[in-house]
Amino acid sequence: MDEQNRNLLLATGLSLLVILVWFLVFPPPEPEEAPEATTTSTSTTETGTAPAEPAGDTATVPSTAGDTAATPETQQAEAEPDDTPRVEIDTPTLQGTISLRGGRIDDLQLKKYRETLEPDAPIVTLLSPAGTNRAYYALFGWAPGSGLTPDQVPGANTIWDVESDGPLTPENPLVLTWDNGAGLTFRREMSVDDRSMFNVAQSVQNTGDSAASVAPYGILARHGLPPDLKNFFILHEGGISLTDGELREIDYDDFEPAGAHENIALQEAGWSGFTDHYWMTALIPGQAEGSTFSTFQDTNRNIYQTNIKQRTETVAPGQEVTIQTRLFAGAKEWETIRHYQNDEGVTKFLDSIDWGWFFFLTKPIFWLLHNLNQLIGNMGWAIIALTLIIKAILLPLAYKSYVSMAKMKELQPQMEKIKENAGDDRQKLQKEMMELYRKEKVNPASGCLPILMQIPIFFSLYKVIFVTLELRHAPWIGWIRDLSAPDPSSLYNLWGLLPWAAPEPGSILALIFIGILPLCLGVSMWLQQKLNPAPTDPTQQMIFAWMPWVFMFMLGSFASGLVLYWIANNTITFSQQYLIMRSQGYKPDVFGNIKSSFKRKAPPEKKSEDGKK
Numbered sequence: 001m002d003e004q005n006r007n008l009l010l011a012t013g014l015s016l017l018v019i020l021v022w023f024l025v026f027p028p029p030e031p032e033e034a035p036e037a038t039t040t041s042t043s044t045t046e047t048g049t050a051p052a053e054p055a056g057d058t059a060t061v062p063s064t065a066g067d068t069a070a071t072p073e074t075q076q077a078e079a080e081p082d083d084t085p086r087v088e089i090d091t092p093t094l095q096g097t098i099s100l101r102g103g104r105i106d107d108l109q110l111k112k113y114r115e116t117l118e119p120d121a122p123i124v125t126l127l128s129p130a131g132t133n134r135a136y137y138a139l140f141g142w143a144p145g146s147g148l149t150p151d152q153v154p155g156a157n158t159i160w161d162v163e164s165d166g167p168l169t170p171e172n173p174l175v176l177t178w179d180n181g182a183g184l185t186f187r188r189e190m191s192v193d194d195r196s197m198f199n200v201a202q203s204v205q206n207t208g209d210s211a212a213s214v215a216p217y218g219i220l221a222r223h224g225l226p227p228d229l230k231n232f233f234i235l236h237e238g239g240i241s242l243t244d245g246e247l248r249e250i251d252y253d254d255f256e257p258a259g260a261h262e263n264i265a266l267q268e269a270g271w272s273g274f275t276d277h278y279w280m281t282a283l284i285p286g287q288a289e290g291s292t293f294s295t296f297q298d299t300n301r302n303i304y305q306t307n308i309k310q311r312t313e314t315v316a317p318g319q320e321v322t323i324q325t326r327l328f329a330g331a332k333e334w335e336t337i338r339h340y341q342n343d344e345g346v347t348k349f350l351d352s353i354d355w356g357w358f359f360f361l362t363k364p365i366f367w368l369l370h371n372l373n374q375l376i377g378n379m380g381w382a383i384i385a386l387t388l389i390i391k392a393i394l395l396p397l398a399y400k401s402y403v404s405m406a407k408m409k410e411l412q413p414q415m416e417k418i419k420e421n422a423g424d425d426r427q428k429l430q431k432e433m434m435e436l437y438r439k440e441k442v443n444p445a446s447g448c449l450p451i452l453m454q455i456p457i458f459f460s461l462y463k464v465i466f467v468t469l470e471l472r473h474a475p476w477i478g479w480i481r482d483l484s485a486p487d488p489s490s491l492y493n494l495w496g497l498l499p500w501a502a503p504e505p506g507s508i509l510a511l512i513f514i515g516i517l518p519l520c521l522g523v524s525m526w527l528q529q530k531l532n533p534a535p536t537d538p539t540q541q542m543i544f545a546w547m548p549w550v551f552m553f554m555l556g557s558f559a560s561g562l563v564l565y566w567i568a569n570n571t572i573t574f575s576q577q578y579l580i581m582r583s584q585g586y587k588p589d590v591f592g593n594i595k596s597s598f599k600r601k602a603p604p605e606k607k608s609e610d611g612k613k
Contacts, residue, residue, distance in 0.1 A: 077102060077139060077156040077221065079131025087174055088167035092194050093330065098168065099129065102156040103176050103188055105198065106130065106137030108329055110279070117473055117481055126279055126329060135223040138281065138327050140200050142186065145213025145312050152180045153214060160188070170194045183208020184315075196330025197340060203322035206315040215312040216323040218283040220273055222304040225252055230277055235467055236354045239295040239306055240282075241272035247351050250295055255304055261296035269347040272306050273328070278469045280332050280352055283308045286324030332469050334370060354467050361460035366468055373470070379483055380476025383561055386461075387568040391576065394453055398573075402580040407442045409586050454569070465561040476564065480517070483561035487515030505557075514556035517563045522552030524570035530593040531577055 078101075086097040089108065096108035108127035115121045127136050142153040154160070160176035168174040173191035180186070189201040202216050229237055229252075239250035243264050256262065266285070272293045273282030283306070285291045290311025297304050313321045328340065332353055341349035355362045368389065372382035391398070414436060422429035436442075465471050471484040479489055479496070489495040490502035492513035503509035525548035555563055581588050 077104065077130045077137065080129065085162075087162065089192065090167045090169050091192055092170075093196060094192070095123075096127065098174065098190065100160045100162065100176070102139060102141070102158055103154075103160050103190070104129070104137050104139055104156070105190075105327065105329070106135070110331055113278075113331060114473075124279070124331075126281070130223070134225075134227055135221070136281075137221060138283075138329070139219040139221065140188065140202060140217070140325065141219075142202065142204065142214040142216055143309070145215060145314075147210070148212055148214065152182055152184065154178050154180075154186050154188075163187075168192055183210075183317075184212055184214075195336050195339070196328055197344070198327040198329065200325045200327065201322055202325070203320055204313075204315055205320040206317050209317055211314055211316050213312050213314050216310045216325065218285070218308045218325045218327070220281050220283060220306045222274055224302050226276055228277065232466075234356070234463060235277060237276055238274065239272075239304070240275045240280075240352060241270065241293050241295065241306070242348050242351065243270040243272075243293060244268045245348070247348070252297075252304065255295065255297035258296045258298045258305075261294050264293045266291040266293060271328075271346060271349070272308055274304070274306065275332070275352060275354075277467075278332055278472055279330065280328065282328040282352065284326040284328065284346055285310050286326070287311065334366065334468065334470060354463075356460075356463050356467075358456055358460045358463065361456060362463050365457075365460050366464045366470075369464065370470060378476065379471060379474035379561070380480065380564060383483070383565050384568045387565055387572060390457060391569065391572045395576070397453065398576055399580055402577050403584055404442055407440060407584070409581075411436065411440060411442065458566070461565055462558070462562050465559045465565075471559070471561055474561075476560070480560050480564075483564070484559050486510075486557050487517040487560050487563065489515035489517075491515075491519075511553065511557055514553060517560055517567065518552050518556035521555060521563055521567050521570070522548045524567050524574070525551055527590070528570050528574045528577075530590050531574065531581070531588045 080099060080101045085100045086107070087100065089096045089098060089105075093111055094108060095111055096105075098105055099107070106127050106129040108125070110124040110126055113124040115124060127138070129135060129137060139156050141155050141158075144150055144153045158178055160178050163175040163177050164173065166172070166174055168190060170191075170193055173189055176188040176190070178186045183206060185205045185207060187203045187205070189203075191199045191201075193199075200218070204212075204214055206212055226237070231237070236249045236251070238252045239248075239255065241248045241264075244267050248264075266288045269288050270291075270293065271282045271284040272295065273280060285308050287310055292309050293307070294309075295304075295306040308325065310323055310325070313323070315321050326346075328346075330336070334350075334353065337349050337352060340346040350363075365386070369379075369382055369386050372385045373379050376382050376385060415433065418432045418436065419429060422432060465484060472482070474483045475481045476483055480487065482488075486505055488502065488505075490510065490513045492502055492509060493500050495516055496502075503513060529544060529548065555566065578588055578590075
């Protein structure tokens with residue numbers, strides 16, 4: 001190694017050492033908690049914002065739409081007293097309660113999912129009532145049209161009467177009623193299936209003497225940011241909606257302020273809601289024509305909100321009008337989402353899963369991985385089986401590449417001779433090399449094709465493993481209990497043999513003291529290199545020698561499922577390349593190359609001024 005390369009390597013190592021010491025001595029500060037919603041409410045309309053007025057911990061409902069006689073209103077979901085009556089929700093996948101104040105769906109847990117891997121860990125909470133930390137809830141109601149005042153229609157704080165007994169189950173719907181005392185009787189029938197979909201049928205009966213105009217709405221309100229917000233570029237979290245075939249994704253940082261937001265008219269079909277890493281809520285209007293979507297943030301109270309306003313209905317005396325709205329509230333399970341898309345008519349609902357730019361790869365890759373998991377019964381072995389299938393598909397390309405590499409090895413003596421004859425004449429060297437390639441029908445670039453093909457596949461699989469719920473808490477073998485998380489073992493405690501805990505995930509020490517899977521990855525890359533002799537150029541030789549171990553630490557903090565895929569890929573590639581090279585008459589000296597890598601290289605002999613050694 002010449003002095004310049006040695007100095008470069010030394011400078012790089014010292015820089016990494018300084019950064020490591022800096023982070024150990026001055027660790028980065030802990031992220032601050034998101035500010036809680038304040039208790040000041042701003043009355044907002046579609047055209048602007050009115051002066052603030054005292055209120056409870058509330059969410060804003062925009063004005064009615066579609067009827068020029070309809071007047072804007074502000075609905076406020078107040079924190080309810082402890083004695084507010086509630087009705088239980090009990091399904092195979094959901095549990096919680098519905099508040100009779102506003103008929104809010106504001107208390108919901110997911111039975112099938114726990115916060116952590118511990119068997120006694122609490123189940124995941126999706127929705128929480130107003131007044132609690134990071135409240136998150138769904139509201140439904142009617143906005144008054146011409147001739148009606150806000151207190152003559154049910155709103156966020158209306159106390160409903162129960163017509164049917166609870167609990168709300170797939171077999172037992174809940175019916176709520178409210179009479180405004182002025183000729184209008186409102187009825188709300190709430191039902192739920194055995195998965196994650198609520199259906200809210202809102203009806204109004206006019207027993208008075210004059211027509212009444214009302215507009216149904218649905219609201220999802222979220223106080224503050226989610227507690228487990230990843231805020232990672234590969235994953236979308238925030239507002240999501242589909243309007244007439246167009247998918248819209250709004251990050252929390254990009255929410256428009258209330259009063260300045262856009263109202264999007266719906267013509268054919270759509271849905272709107274909030275998406276988290278693994279969970280989602282979405283409102284689906286029963287009638288698309290005349291409906292509008294709006295997504296905005298009440299910046300004064302730090303409340304994020306998405307609304308669906310359906311067209312204004314004029315109810316004549318003696319007439320009854322019923323409007324359907326569905327609410328999805330649950331986990332983004334692929335089979336469940338696909339069921340609602342294919343069987344329940346929710347247009348493009350599978351797009352609520354963030355497939356990314358490479359959706360043409362991520363969707364089929366996940367479909368295949370899901371079906372392999374269904375067949376095998378273990379997601380880790382399904383990843384290995386997926387790797388085998390991908391390598392089989394790419395085998396013709398790999399075969400051509402490895403055959404070309406084997407021929408290149410056979411041509412090595414001729415290439416060295418050409419280099420000696422050409423000397424410093426680069427043009428002559430290039431010309432004679434190209435003639436040799438043409439004569440022997442060898443393409444030196446063909447060895448790069450499998451690598452180029454692996455890049456989008458690797459990124460797509462990374463996206464699938466990071467985004468999809470099916471990898472969450474999915475075990476493989478032994479200590480690998482969650483393929484969506486990094487390997488929990490650590491060199492720091494000799495992978496569990498020493499009686500102290502491993503470093504916290506995400507810390508600097510965790511990046512250094514890697515687990516068993518990343519170590520296997522580094523070894524598999526190193527063995528793959530040993531199919532070929534080390535390059536003669538000292539700089540290239542140094543780069544190739546360090547590459548497996550650099551990748552080992554780089555990928556050490558990645559999801560275990562991704563590292564498992566890369567290990568399987570390296571192992572299969574090693575076997576394919578070895579067998580193909582043997583079939584072409586070239587026998588890779590793997591053990592010889594390994595032994596030579598541990599031998600100390602003798603320094604080159606210097607020549608005297610007259611050219612003699």
